[in-house]
């Protein structure tokens with residue numbers, strides 16, 4: 001049988017690690033197994049043609065919130081074009097409410113819920129006639145109009161899986177995703193990783209061997225998918241030290257960590273890393289204790305903020321912090337406070353996210369209790385709840401847009417540092433006023449070159465009686481981030497913006 005493993009990534013630089021693991025698990029059991037990855041930005045016709053003309057006996061789609069709707073349309077059309085092609089879905093987006101999903105989408109022949117490697121290998125055998133579908137854990141399948149289910153899904157022996165990069169080449173133009181552990185010890189009620197509480201790790205020596213391979217190939221970035229990389233202090237310390245000692249001066253490593261689990265020894269060690277060697281993503285989500293308790297996020301928020309500030313002050317790692325709007329008990333005023341508390345930590349990136357009520361999560365089951373109204377389809381984002389209105393959340397979306405364009409994109413540090421202190425009472429108030437002005441000017445209707453972003457902020461400064469000061473600071477920022485000729489060209493064109 002000729003079987004395709006495929007997905008629609010959200011960006012070209014992303015690559016799907018799950019498909020590689022499935023390939024390693026299934027290849028011995030399948031006549032011809034292939035992988036082809038697309039992105040959500042590829043045209044529907046291009047993907048459809050590839051799927052139809054590939055002549056596959058089976059097409060297996062890995063789905064998540066960013067690709068489910070487009071994938072469903074493609075799969076439905078593929079079934080019309082090639083009725084004999086078997087269609088299988090798997091991935092987090094179909095691992096819950098599985099039966100309803102099968103009933104709503106009659107063109108899907110099979111669904112694998114939960115971790116897929118073992119089930120996929122068995123499914124390949126059954127497809128080749130060497131086993132029975134009803135023995136495959138986590139599998140749902142059709143017989144006529146009826147949906148049947150195999151035994152309940154069970155966790156795979158993670159350390160027994162073959163590491164895909166032992167065979168797959170390290171693609172130079174892509175981020176390399178890597179898992180040194182699966183599962184998370186925490187239980188944040190909005191997160192599907194909280195449903196897999198038993199952390200399963202690869203042995204340290206094996207992780208080191210994998211890291212050596214990436215270092216040897218001088219890949220640009222390795223992104224660890226481990227849900228909380230530093231939950232085991234001794235292990236993370238050893239691996240951080242290993243990477244510092246073997247630094248090839250090219251590869252950068254990205255980790256999601258829990259900020260309040262960092263201890264003095266780890267912080268001191270991290271302070272010795274080459275600038276740019278590490279990136280840390282640290283979820284803060286809110287500084288409102290009631291909101292955090294409501295979503296089962298325990299932890300020492302004081303220590304967390306202290307550690308983030310310390311990492312920022314060290315200045316050698318890229319620090320990314322996250323906030324989530326729409327948590328229970330977090331009204332607009334409370335979110336303003338959370339924003340200000342986190343903004344003042346000075347991280348390189350502050351991502352303002354919006355709560356998603358994902359299938360299978362506790363918060364989705366509690367939706368009524370907190371009056372949640374949320375999108376019916378993926379990404380199931382909050383529209384309102386009993387604490388914050390839809391209009392207020394839309395207002396925060398505007399703030400998110402200018403925050404991303406200016407603070408997160410970089411290049412405005414002098415101007416923003418001054419403006420967030422001098423043009424408003426707090427950073428949040430500045431971004432709120434600027435976002436209102438940005439939208440009133442109609443700037444949201446198109447994307448802007450960076451030089452126009454300077455002009456837009458300058459004009460906001462002018463309307464607030466601070467044009468000259470803003471101009472001087474923006475010129476200083478431009479000189480820091482743009483080359484000499486670009487600055488000269490900018491000055492020749494002037495500060496007016498024509499939409």
Ligand code: SF4
Nearest residue numbers: 184188191193194227
């Ligand atoms: S949000 Fe992070 S810490 Fe919380 S359960 Fe999910 S992965 Fe774990």
